[in-house]
Amino acid sequence: MDTLGGCFERDRRSERPVLEDGTGRTFDAHWLRTSAWKAGNFLRHTGVRRGVTVGISGSGPLALLALFGTGLLEGTVRFDPPRDGRSIDGLRTVVAPVDELDTYDLPPGAQRVGYGGKPTNPAVHHFDAGLWSENPSFPPLEIDPETPLLTNGTRTYDHGTVLAAAREVVEDWGLETGDRVVVEAPLSDPRTVVAGVVAPLLVDAITVLPGTETKYEGAEILIDRASTERHGATAGRRRPVSSVELE
Template sequence: MNALGDLVARERRSDDPALSIPHSGGYDYHRLCTTAWKTGNFLRHLGVREGVSVGIVTSPSAQPVLGFLGAMLLGSTVRFDPPNEFDARVLLAPTEGVGDYELPPGGQYVAYGKSPTDPNVSHFETDVWSENPTFPETPIPPETTALTGETDVSHEELIGAGRRIADQWNLKPGNAVVVRAPLADPRAVGGGIVAPLIAGAEIVLDTDRIGEFAIACDGDDVPDGSVLTAGDVSV
């Protein structure tokens, strides 16, 4: 595994649970991979590619994770919860907040959740649903920047962080990693998103406690209350 797009490679499709949000529907690995490919195809149409940025405004829902994976397939750089004025090709945000952001000329706005009333704003669910459910092989150099913000983090660094956490917890299919940390922190992405996907485990976005930095793991082989805090994760 050399780049983050490998997390949703074709051979990783299965019926094992991959992503869930309490009080909402979930994704198995088959659906997660397919939807990530469709997201990548949609973002490509909007001009996303290597060397450009995608801003993702987070909420406890699947769309920010799918947007991240789609952007990684294309080799672009993601900034979670960007400032209101941000130099990006695409901004993905909840419909009720997308108007709070300003992109440079040519920037594309994508809303998720309710259908936007502004014709200049794309609707994530509608446009991704209609995309091709395949994705061409697109090699991405491991040193490519994946996340930006207070610091830049490469594909290689995120995969390394994810592997360390997966090994520390002996993660495997059937385990669930519960994310209670803001995705704007690269440690939350490495420990809470990349680690479970590397291991074939499940990501659970904790909608009730988001904002605290904690990544907890549930599973038969994991001691009760196993929690990583900010000091336990390095990227």
């Protein structure tokens, strides 16, 4: 498996939980993979494709679906993009909470996609509603592993690099199906995406997302196998994001 597309093949859908949001609500692998396809189909309408960048604000399930949909379309994701969108190379779309969208200064032709509420501006695409009504299927994927997937504005990482780093996390950290991987670091760091999102996808572990008011005192991932507690649980193993090797 050399690209993100391999994580979203049809035969990987199941009722196994793979995602938990900041309220404790869980989502299964069938929902995640079908919704990722829907996100890709929806974002395609805004012009997302290879060679463009999508800025994503937030750290909830819809932000992750925007990541997956963009990756399936061969676009490049930048989490927590600067408000000056004109400074981002190839910016095509910004996906953010509705009440944040007006704070972005976007280049001509760039699209705004809002979630978490119904946009009052008719020019803003409504992500929540689009996911509900979008086609729940996606054409077979043939993504080149050298296709860019993540950027932090300084460096860009392709699918092959991200997946290789995620496989190393699985092996080095001993991730297994059903493990709860608590994300306690910002997604704007590509290493957080590798260890907290992509690595769990490979083995159907459970990514546990932070609450909306979470303030990061460190940059860590908690692998919690024994406890059902959320952030700050004493059971489990803490790994600093800095230990993720992403070349």
